[in-house]
Amino acid sequence: xxxxxxxxxxxxxxxxxxxxxxxxxxxxxxxxxxxxxxxxxxxxxxxxxxxxxxxxxxxxxxxxxxxxxxxxxxxxxxxxxxxxxxxxxxxxxxxxxxxxxxxxxxxxxxxxxxxxxxxxxxxxxxxxxxxxxxxxxxxxxxxxxxxxxxxxxxxxxxxxxxxxxxxxxxxxxxxxxxxxxxxxxxxxxxxxxxxxxxxxxxxxxx
Ligand SMILES: N[C@@H](CCC(=O)N[C@@H](CS)C(=O)NCC(=O)O)C(=O)O
Numbered sequence: 001x002x003x004x005x006x007x008x009x010x011x012x013x014x015x016x017x018x019x020x021x022x023x024x025x026x027x028x029x030x031x032x033x034x035x036x037x038x039x040x041x042x043x044x045x046x047x048x049x050x051x052x053x054x055x056x057x058x059x060x061x062x063x064x065x066x067x068x069x070x071x072x073x074x075x076x077x078x079x080x081x082x083x084x085x086x087x088x089x090x091x092x093x094x095x096x097x098x099x100x101x102x103x104x105x106x107x108x109x110x111x112x113x114x115x116x117x118x119x120x121x122x123x124x125x126x127x128x129x130x131x132x133x134x135x136x137x138x139x140x141x142x143x144x145x146x147x148x149x150x151x152x153x154x155x156x157x158x159x160x161x162x163x164x165x166x167x168x169x170x171x172x173x174x175x176x177x178x179x180x181x182x183x184x185x186x187x188x189x190x191x192x193x194x195x196x197x198x199x200x201x202x203x204x205x206x
Pocket of ligand 1: 010012013032067
């Protein structure tokens with residue numbers, strides 16, 4: 001059975017869990033990271049030398065890096081659903097996954113760490129503000145892309161939505177000012193209503 005090491009408070013683990021749930025894959029979630037520890041053990045380092053979650057073991061195939069895991073699960077178990085058959089649609093979904101990991105997520109990370117993980121009296125307000133400005137600009141790009149479609153590459157949910165949804169969940173829950181993003185919000189609501197999402201994208205942010 002597919003094994004996943006991680007904690008649901010991690011945005012990167014959420015992506016993997018969304019993919020697993022969308023694909024209805026039998027799995028075991030082994031609590032690891034944050035309060036659960038485990039990542040510091042020698043046994044875990046043999047799975048992921050970065051000592052980070054998520055990690056999966058699928059019948060002896062061990063993989064780390066959340067978006068690589070989502071792509072692997074989608075290509076192996078989700079052909080025609082999370083993994084679009086059409087090469088252009090697949091590249092489009094893939095592009096948004098890279099954008100999520102290299103652009104949007106890094107933009108909002110200082111704001112997340114400052115607002116959620118740092119006591120107010122030790123917060124760097126300027127860093128939080130600058131981070132929110134960058135994250136909001138990214139959200140407006142995504143909002144524009146979602147104006148004429150139900151999901152990021154068209155009418156069906158793909159691996160692109162999986163990666164973006166976890167990031168959007170975090171951005172929308174940050175206690176900070178955000179611009180109006182009607183298309184992004186409508187897409188997010190569609191995703192939050194899916195059975196696979198229940199219990200994965202949880203609040204409050206931790
Ligand atoms: N690029 C990696 C980043 C993984 C990462 O930053 N994981 C964090 C949680 S989001 C982690 O393991 N932190 C240590 C911990 O949870 O103990 C990925 O996308 O999988």
